[in-house]
Amino acid sequence: METMGRHVISELWGCNFDKLNDMEVIERTFVDAALKSGAEIREVAFHKFAPQGVSGVVIISESHLTIHSFPEHGYASIDVYTCGDLDPNIAANYIADALEAETRETIEMPRGMGPVRSQIKQTASMV
Amino acid sequence: METMGRHVISELWGCNFDKLNDMEVIERTFVDAALKSGAEIREVAFHKFAPQGVSGVVIISESHLTIHSFPEHGYASIDVYTCGDLDPNIAANYIADALEAETRETIEMPRGMGPVRSQIKQTASMV
Secondary structure (H helix, E strand, O other): OOOOEEEEEEEEEOOOHHHHOOHHHHHHHHHHHHHHOOOOEEEEEEEEOOOOOEEEEEEEOOEEEEEEEEHHHOEEEEEEEEEOOOOHHHHHHHHHHHOOOOEEEEEEEEEOOOOOOOOOEEEEEEO | OOOOEEEEEEEEEOOOHHHHOOHHHHHHHHHHHHHHOOOOEEEEEEEEOOOOOEEEEEEEOOEEEEEEEEHHHOEEEEEEEEEOOOOHHHHHHHHHHHOOOOEEEEEEEEEOOOOOOOOOEEEEEEO
16 A cells, blocks of 8 residues: 555635534535545544534545534634545535535645655635 | 644654554554543544554544554554644654654644644654
């Protein structure tokens, strides 16, 4: 198995409050995002916090997807990390759309390739 | 709950093959790392791949710790993301020591604070 991977870090703001606070919606969104990107799902673990917020992960054969949501701030912190030929942006874009993010900042970081400092791709966009 | 967090990304090379391929060792290391950093553990999910390699996550109240190990390359891809007053480096350092990493590259990235591009702290070290 090759070590090379792509890790997309997305900061989503202005998301839909109700979706950010609904563990079932988030879990389904993440499972669907993984499948749409062509990943093979291995483990799914989500947790609902009181009074609000959801954290969770989908472990895939090709690495992972994670979320931490802060409904009261309209904020979701997203990671999509894939190895192999998968494009992590497919899942990250799907999640941003599903959570109705108004603004989104994304960094893509190479993993498992040696020094990373000069390789970080950064983008910020209004969606 | 405040959105601000610290996300440490560590690329560990030259790790101990047997440890990287032992799911129980890795799971215990990650649980201990979370506890040593003062985190509250919420979910633990690890997966052993054939013929080798381990992926897993510890979801904590303060975000998460993840690993993807590639024993045949001596490589482990580590993320430790904490919110609140926790220092993610405590767990990341503990993990690097436990896996006997010979070289380590670490990036610390702020999360939930708005634009991140100018805030990334990068360090590389021989350990």
